[in-house]
Amino acid sequence: MLRVALFTDTFAPDVNGAALTLARWTDYLREHEVPCIVFAPEGDRAQPVGSEVERFRSIPFFLYKECQLAIPNAKQINNRLRAFSPTLIHVATPFNLGLFGASYAAKHHIPLVASYHTHFDKYLDYYRLRWLEPALWKYMLWFHRNCERIYVPSRSTLAELKNKDFNNLEIWGRGIDSTLFSPTGQREQVWAKWNIRPRKYIILYVGRLAPEKGIEILMESFKRLPERLRSQSVLVVAGDGPLSRVMDPVAHGLPADTVEWLGFVTGIDLAEWYAAADLFLFPSATETFGNVVLEAMASGTAVIGAGEGGVKDLICHGHNGWLCPANDAQAFAEAATQLLDNSVLRGQLASAGRESSRSHSWDSIFSRLLASYQDAASPKMLPAARM
Template identity: 85%
Template sequence: MLRVALFTDTFAPDVNGAALTLARWTEYLREHRVPCIVFAPEGDRAQPAGPDVERFRSIPFFLYKECQLAIPNAKQINNRLSSFSPTLIHVATPFNLGLFGASYATKHHIPLVASYHTHFDKYLDYYRLRWLEPALWKYILWFHRNCERVYVPSQSTFSELKNKGFRNLEIWSRGIDANLFSPAGQREQLWSKWNIRPRKHIILYVGRLAPEKGIDILLESFRRLPERLRSETVLVVAGDGPLSRSLDAAAHGLPADAVQRLGFVTGKDLAEWYGAADLFLFPSATETFGNVVLEAMASGTAVIGAGEGGVKDLISHGNNGWLCPAHDAAAFAEAAALLLDNGALRRRLADAGRESSRAHSWDSIFRRLLASYRSAAASPKMKPAARM
């Protein structure tokens, strides 16, 4: 019988692509009567432990302050694993909890799988730590050395890791809740609800407000719009992060109400903004997938994204969206101006994007992953690993 132990340093109630995907996946396992236990951090506020989730005190990760690194309690984990008797261990992050899970799998000869969610190496440039890259890749390769499967979210990530020497790679894509994200945003209601002066156009950004997300490119591309367009357009920013307090200062020189920061928005409120926007502008060049891009597409909103990482796997340039060179604010501004001026092209891209999103059904994605889990759990028991 399949029994899964998941070790992750990001999990609900965290709100990021990895945490939300893992929470949805564990719920799917339980719905399909697959016993599953999760080992995760407490996060910013203490989260109670339960029959399915063990929580641990944690500290912020220096590259991603909203991500908490758990401080594992070996006795607590060993006791739970001993009574749970997992037949498969899944490590979703290569840090403290992931290390413990991988070590336990090796020691007890339990099949091990991993999922790769974040290009931490791509963050290094934004924090002036590029010199760490060789050591980081050496460690990441070592961490995944015994995995029966390494699940990656996109073809671009698959190719990149294969070139780095990873083995046993398999694509675990991401899905969309088509009932939540749909072209149903009522613009007039949003103006009133959020106390925003009405404009002709809305450009939307959703995501973490951090250097690696290209927030500087977002603002500069908006600033570079022709005045005739910028004066009748509002840039709506939904998200939080280390740049949230400095966003207003970064927008200096623009009209006071030209950039509207919503803060942290989820669920129906977020879906309403997706559906009401004319354009979704996403300049991040560090994505392994790009969940927010898929959400915008499902909402019938034309997307302009950076031609890097997982985003370029979702967008076919000029067909279901628009790709721009990464870090090129002038190109993003030119694309935004083109699509704001050309309603027919914008609607064509939006319609094609929505149609593309239909291929991303959570149910079909999870069915394939569960079959892969069962195959990995049935593989020969692991041999003790070589030392780093």
């Protein structure tokens, strides 16, 4: 019988793509009567109480304090694992908890799989740490060397890791909740609900406010819109992070009411903003997938994204969205200008994006992943683990 132990440094109620995907996946496992236990850090938000999640004290990740790294308690983990008797261990982090999970798998001859969620190498440029890249890749190869499978979210990520000599790569895509994200928003209700002055155009960004997400490019591209369009538009930003201070429009030479920073927004509130927006502007060049891009597409909103990483796997330029060169604020401004001026083209992109999103079913994605889990955990002659 399949019994899964998952080690991760982010999990619900954290609000990011990896945390929400892993939480949805463990829910799916339990719905299909696959026992699962999760080892994760404590977080700043209230956490649901349950015997299926073991929480540990944590410290801030050095790249940004909002991301926590757990401090594993060896006795606590060993006791839970002995009682649980996993037949498969899944490590979703290459750091502290992931190291413990991989070591336990090797010591007890338990099949090991991993999932790759973050392009840490691409983050290094934004924090002036590019000199660490060779050591990072060397470590990542060492960490994943015993994995039966390494799950990646997109074709571009698979190609990049294959080029770095990773083996046993398999795509684990992402799905969309089409009942939540759909083109059914009422803009007037959104204006009133958030007490925001109505404008002709809404340009939306959803995501973490951090350097690697291209926040400076977001602000600069909005600033470079022609005055005739910018004066009729509002840039709505949903998210939080270390660059929240950048959301001050006055500091960018813009009128105070042209940028609305909402902070963290989830659920129906977020879905309403997606559906109300005219454009979704997403300049991040570091995505392994781009969950928010898929959410915007499902909501019937035209997307302008950076032609890098997982985003370029979701967007076919000129068909279901628009791609711009990474870190090019002028290109983003020109694309936004073209689409705001051309409602027919904007509508065509939105409609095609909506249609594209329909192929991303969570059930089909998870059923394939469960089959892969079962194959990885099936009895076989395992090579001697190297720890």
